[in-house]
Amino acid sequence: MPLPFRQSRLAGWAYYSPGMLLTRWVVLMALAVIPSLPPHVVQTPAAIGTHDNLKSAGRMQGGELQLALWAGAGRWYPEG
Numbered sequence: 001m002p003l004p005f006r007q008s009r010l011a012g013w014a015y016y017s018p019g020m021l022l023t024r025w026v027v028l029m030a031l032a033v034i035p036s037l038p039p040h041v042v043q044t045p046a047a048i049g050t051h052d053n054l055k056s057a058g059r060m061q062g063g064e065l066q067l068a069l070w071a072g073a074g075r076w077y078p079e080g
Contacts, residue, residue, distance in 0.1 A: 048074040 051057055058067035 045073040045075050048076050 058065050060066075
């Protein structure tokens, strides 16, 4: 009469298929790495500044206006 599965003479790790062993290894590595990651810091966007029109925003070169623009997230307070 064969022995039941849990009472097999094989080593403990041999009960698992290669896919199951790989899954366990990946999960253990993830659990080892996650605590060492830096915490996610939520940054508040900077206040948006306006152009005061006292100096030019670009330059004319060869008949075309060249502007250097920057776009990003920010806090807008239109009334000051």
